[in-house]
Structure formats: C-alpha cells, structure tokens
Amino acid sequence: MEKKNDTSDFILLGLFKHTRSHLFLFIVILTIAIASLMGNILMILLIHRDHRLHTPMYILLSQLSLMDLMLVVTIVPKMASGFLTGKKSISPAGCGLQIFFLLTLGGGECFLLAAMSYDRYVAVCHPLRYPILMNWPLCLKMTMGSWFLGAADGLLQAVTALSFPFCNTHEINHFFCEAPMLVRLACADTSVFENAMYICCVLMLLVPFSLILTSYSFIVAAVIRMRSTETHKKTFATCSSHLAVVGLFYGAAIFIYMTPKSYRSANHDKVVSAFYTIFTPVLNPLIYSLRNNEVKEAWKRWLGKCANLKPQ
Template identity: 50%
Template sequence: METANETLKTDFILLGLFPGIRHISILVFIILLIYTIAIAGNTTLILLIWVDPCLHTSMYFLLSQLSIIDLAFISSTVPKMAVNFFSGKRNISLIGCGTQIFFTLTLGIAECLLLTLMAYDRFVAICHPLKYPIIINYQVSQQMAIGSWVGGALASLVHTAYSMHFPLCGPRELHHFFCEVKAILKLSCEDISVYERGVVVTSIVVVLLPVSLILTSYTLIFLVVLRMNSPEGRNKALATCSSHLTVVTFYYGPAMLIYMRPGSSHTPILNQALFIFDTILTPMLNPLIYTLRNKEVVGALKKVLGRCTISK
C-alpha cells in the first residue's frame, strides 16, 4: 500500500475535458465519433494513395505522410482520455506524461514543417512545371518527409527533457485532457521565464516562419494562376491550392492562438477548446477536405469502390 501511495504521488492527475461541465459524457462520445471518422478517413486516404498508380506522385506521397501524422496525432491523446473517462482513473505516470508530451510535440511540429514543404511543392509544380520532375522527384519528397519527422523529434526532445526537469510544487493536477507542456510548467516551483522565452523563440521558428513561407509561396502561385490562359488549368491549380490552404488555416489558426497569445490570456477552458480543434478536429477534417475537393482522389476512390462492387 505504501509503495502504491508513493507511486501515486509521482503521478500527474488529468482533470479531463472541461472539469465541472454538465453532460460531459455527450462530449466524450462526440470526440470518440470524431476519432473513428478520423481513423477511417486517414486510413482510406493512405490506402488510396498506395494502391492507385495515378497517385504515385510527390504531392500525394507528402499527403500520405500528412495522414500518417494525423493518425498518430489524434491517437496520442484521445485513447488515453477515453480510458481515463470510462475507468474513472485520472492519473498518468511521470514516464507516461513525458512520453505523451514528446509524441504530441513531435507530431505537431512535424505537421508544421510538412505543411510548409507541401506549399513549396505546389509552388514548384505551378510556377515551374517543366522543372518540377527534376526539383521535386520522389527521392526529394522522401527527404522532405524524413526532414519533417526528424525536425519534429529533435525539437520535441529538447522541450520534453527541459520541461520535465523542473521541480514541481503542490498537487500535480493538470487542467487538461492530456499532458501538455504549458499545463505542466504552471506547476513549477522555479522561475521559468527563461524557458518561456525559449518557447516563444521556438514558436516563431515553428509557427510564424512557416506561415510566412507558405504565404509567400501562395502569393507567387496566385500571381502565376492569374496569368494562365486555360480555365481548366487555372481551376485545377486553384483546387489543389485551396485544399492545402484550408488545411493550413485550420491547423495554424488554433496553433498561433495557443502559443502566440500573452500569458495572461491563457485560460484552461480556452486552451482546451483550441487543443480540441487542433489535435482532434483537424485530423478528422484533413482527409475530408482533400478527398471532397480533389478530383484525382475522388476518381481513385470511385475506381476502388467499383472494383469492390464487381468482385462481389
């Protein structure tokens, strides 16, 4: 019993989704429904890109990597939240908390980097179509994907190790549904102002710089699109760009509000709402946006469904 009590003292307590809210079970079931749709949508998109030769291009390879990140991203938070809710146990071990921080940061930063590289991919494809097969070949697209994963993992490792070494005071209660860096830093006994400045610098590099590069890419793209004589080519370029821009808006909007707001405006309820949108809703919406607004993906889906119907 004493060993169990000592272990519990080192655990964190996740207070869960919006503590004190009525009918929380309805919200949990809605999130589980979103999780199911996200798993089905991203898995379907990955399989379509894998089985259809028409989608064996650099753009769709990067899109498949985005779906893998989204699958892992939503799976790093929702299952643990659901287990805690249905079991009534809200604790998470120190190692478990650190692991969750590492993976959520890795996947979040990797998605930021990948979305930026996808914007560059569209820039080269539309502004320099003749050079596109040379500049963005399959090997380069693989290097882009690997760079996103490695960059996310390295940045995450630094922040995870640094944030978890601070001594903590008082009850280890996190006003969140998963272990998140800023929620843990609020429990620190030490002055963390230096580290917070480091977080701001990282946010600028990971959020503002990619957004600037994405906006620059799309400004140049739209200037080229406006000069296109073919309505069909213009519509095709705008279709692929609009899907990516929608995904970028949905992802970067909440991310900027989470990490770029002044500390005084950080309330647990607002933070949770933003994280729900960024880590749960966005992974569900991304495959739907790309599937519904992309004729090539819709065509691949129809072919696969047609084969399944014929085989039956």
C-alpha cells in the first residue's frame, strides 16, 4: 500500500457542517465553552482569595477546575478556528500535543476525583482525625500524583500513536486528535497497541472508580449509623456535589472507552466527546456553586467586597 510522508498534516473533519442549523449549534457550544472558561477561572480565583477555603477539599477542587479549564483550551480553539477559517489541518506535532493533554487531563481527573472521595471519607467517617489523615503533605502528593499518572499515560500513548507509518488517508473523523482515531489510519499492525491502550484506559478508569466506590461505601455505612437528621442533611450536601461530578465524568468516559465499537457510530462518539470535553467543564463549577453552602457563602463574601469597592 502506498504511503504518504509521515510529516503530512492530518485533517480533522470536525463536528459541524456549514449549514444554518450547525452554525447555531456552533454558537451555542462556543458560548458554553466561554462560560466554562469564566466559571472555572472564577472558581480558582475564589478558592485562592478566600482563606476559609484553604482546605484540602477545596485545593483539590481548584485543581479540578484547572484541569477542566485546560481541557477546554486544548479542544475549543482548534475546533473553532477550523470551522470559521475552513483550515482543518493539524500537524503531527499538534495532534500529538492534543492527545497528550487530553489523556493527561482525563487520566489526572480520574485520580483527582478518587482523591476527593478519600477526602470526603475522612471528613465524614473520621472528622476528629481529619487534620492528621488528610494533611497538607498528603494533599500535595495526591495532587502531584494525579498529574503525573495522567501525564505518563498521555506521553506514552501520544508517542506510540505517532510512531506508526500512516496511509494516504489522513482524515480523522473527529473534531480533535484522539489516539484510537489516529491509529485507525496506520499502515501497520496496531492490534498490540490497541489492546494495550484499551487495557490502560480501563485501568485508568476502574482503579480510581473502585477507590471512589469504596470510599462512598464507608460513607453510606457511617451515615446509616448516624441518628441526627441534621447530620444526614449536612453529609448529603457535602458529598452530593462530588457524586454529581463523578457521575457526569465517568458516564461519558465509560461510554467512550469501554463500550464496544459495534454499538457506537462516529457521530455518537463526537456528541459524547463534546459532552465530556465542553459541557462537563461548565457544569462542574455550577454544581459546586449551587450545592455547596461554603462555596455559596464565599461567593457572597467576595461579591460583598466587590460592592464595597465601588465608588459611592
């Protein structure tokens, strides 16, 4: 089979066509992406500025917002420029960087959500020992470990995926570079890499998810033993935000990486990918703002300070 030069650019077919209805959808998604950027930036600034939120729980939340922020920046600018200018090509280096950042952020978020569930387990089940069991050195190790494990997975898959020779067809039926889509264009046997990639993705999803389930099993058992209705409500308010974020993230990720290809179409993959790369990042700060009393109080304090700074 004839091969092209490996340095040839890839073509991202994109999410939208140039029709009136797709133009409307593009504007909606671009608006959501901008709202996501603003929401996550504000969440990071709020946690940074309010000393009452300088606890492991909210430091981990600020890292979640940072990951969501970077995820949108990795995907949306290229997608938007491709739609507006018609230039859908992406260099191999640009494609590799997208794969690296997507897997770094996706994998990192898996382990970060597991760390957040452990934080909630300690807060509910061992409140008196919280400063000891969830200390700052451990919080830092959890944060750095999440970034490191995600980056290791991203670097390995990006380098390996780009090491294959590619055939004449350089078209990727997606709006961003993704390792599974890229290896389909290879002119070599990629079965070993695809199987290894599948196992790696399953482990990156299931290991943190198992830790989350274990943490919440202990939390539920502790809540059942509590007799105070007020304590039940407070515990539910504390944990419900995190559970909602976990449900959104893992629902989309499991569909993408663990559902057999025969049950999915390219368009379905694009829709679900848009959900977890664009829609979920805007929902996370909203969930924590609306369902967390401490965050709501912090917003009120910040808005009050801003109002006092206005000239009378």
